[in-house]
Amino acid sequence: MSALWTSSAIAHAVHGKASGDFTVSGVAFDSREIGPGDLFFALKGEQSDGHIYVKDIYKAGGVAAVVSQPVDGPHILVADTTKALNDLAVASRARTKAKIIGVTGSVGKTGTKEALFAALNRASLGKAHRSVKSYNNHVGVPLSLSRMPADSHYGIFEMGMNHEGELAELTRLVRPDVAIVTAIAPAHIGYFSGVEAIAKAKAEIFQGLTKDGVAIIPFDSPQYSLLREAALHCGSQVVSFGFGEQADVRAVDVVPAPGGGSLVTAKIGGILGESSLCFTVAEPGKHWVSNALAILAAVRAVGGDLAAAGLALAELKGLEGRGKRHRIELKNGGKALLIDESYNANPVSMRATLAQLANERCEGQKIVVLGAMGELGDKAEHYHRALADDIIASGAQTIILVGDEMAYTSARLAELASEKLDRIPEITHVAGSSDSDISTILAGVAEVFGGDDILLVKGSNYLGLARVVSALVSGEY
Structure with a gap:
């Protein structure tokens, strides 16, 4: 591994004091991501203090830590570790x-x-x-x-x-x-x-x-x-x-x-x-x-x-949670397409993704698991009701909605379906994303999932719909 930073360069950049000479090949602030050769920043937050994990990072192969209190092991001592991280960033950009x-x-x-x-x-x-x-x-x-x-x-x-x-x-x-x-x-x-x-x-x-x-x-x-x-x-x-x-x-x-x-x-x-x-x-x-x-x-x-x-x-291949496509081997021997958009959702990305679903060729049925869109404030009802038009246009035949705000979508879907469609799609609304809710979602998908189907999973990350994707990809549903 090539050197990314030397201890003297780090100490100079962050206005700290090095305990000795060392070189690092990586930087992290999450102790779970520490690998051999890494420098660990022990950041202090409202809920946690990285200093608690300093001993663990040495065991994981970390070379040194940037700390605001003395520790046993190679380190850079600074007054404020968060400021030190910013200072190292400034030095990196400057060089x-x-x-x-x-x-x-x-x-x-x-x-x-x-x-x-x-x-x-x-x-x-x-x-x-x-x-x-x-x-x-x-x-x-x-x-x-x-x-x-x-x-x-x-x-x-x-x-x-x-x-x-x-x-x-x-x-x-x-x-x-x-x-x-x-x-x-x-x-x-x-x-x-x-x-x-x-x-x-x-x-x-x-x-x-x-x-x-x-x-x-x-x-x-x-x-x-x-x-x-x-x-x-x-x-x-x-x-x-x-x-x-x-x-x-x-x-x-x-x-x-x-x-x-x-x-x-x-x-x-x-x-x-x-x-x-x-x-x-x-x-x-x-x-x-x-x-x-x-x-x-x-x-x-x-x-x-x-x-x-x-x-x-x-x-280019789709990213996890942002459009990655999985070909699922079904328990009945068939194959279906799973589109993973579980990481994020807002009104524009929802519309774009559902418009693309409408264009997808599908020999089976189209199934959607859609989570609520977060951080919409007093516009939440408006945008969730408007989403119903895009869902209808996508051609989805089985619709599973997740999150409290999706009650607006569910109500509007029922109105639109009765007005515009000969066949009323199957609509299920799950209020939350607890373990039991995820089980309900998976059961609903398993009940209708068949060969040549397309399943879209999309929602705000806080709902944890990635768990639905993981279970379907691994066959644990």
Whole structure:
């Protein structure tokens, strides 16, 4: 394992005192993720104190810990471990010559970040770095920066927020050369006055852009003008992407690809120069074509290889909880398709996913397990009732709804079904996601699951619908 940081470099960056000489090859703040060669930050939170686990990290192969109280074992002693993590992130950003890309948006952040990484890592022969999982908050972002090797050519960092001011803080840490806003949607709208306020909060990412930085924004968004003005106010260059004729990076032709996904012809213009590219997006859905256009814009903006980006998009596989597809071997000997979207849900992502389900060819029936959409505040009833139209349009024949707010969806579905459909779909509403509720969901699926069926599982992460996916994939249902 190559050295990521030396003890002297860490101590200098975090204004601490090293207990001795050592080198580390990784950084973590979760003791359960510690591996050989890692540096552990013993963070203190409202509910926990990382110092409790310092002994455990040495047993797991951790080299040293950053602590605010003396411990037995190699360590860096600091006054505040959370500040030290931020300080190490700042030092990491200062030492790199990599082109840095920041990614935010109401939907599509993680998928876009992963696809960008695949494209740039391919072209740079392993010299790209990105934040893992959804490490996009006030501790995840500095951790991801601290993990970036000094010789990286590219760094891709996801940044999230659910309150005003949070992105401003994160982007000044990352200092991206390119900042992407994937889309604006009423995610976390319970914390904002409306979608325009969400757009303003997302636009904070432009505040950290480096000199001559590039802002990549969705042309087809109703908030396009707001985002553009915010970027220009920060002195950024602006590149738009989308399907409209005036977009700088636009899809001029989109047709279904033979193996699934989309075959796209895109034109690139504006400050990026004139060119075109025909490529395949492995992931299905119009929303993924939109993500792909943003990815092409970013790759071009940092001087990357567009051909490599096209190949990466063609090979992209769905992420766990975000579109991964499982071919399930059923107990009756048949096979069915499970689409795992269990990690997150908001009104826009729900609509996009259900629209894609409507386009799926299915010899059997379509089954949906849909969880409530969180953080919608006083708009919860409106958005959950509106979801019923998208469910009906998807062609789902068996509908299992999970979470209290889904009572609004269930009631509206019953109204619509009686008005529009000859056959009333099977509708089940489960109020919560306890063990017994999960068992009820699995029993409901097992009762109707047959060969050539398609099952979509989607909901906010707090509901734990990943347990449904895990049980179905493992056959334990």
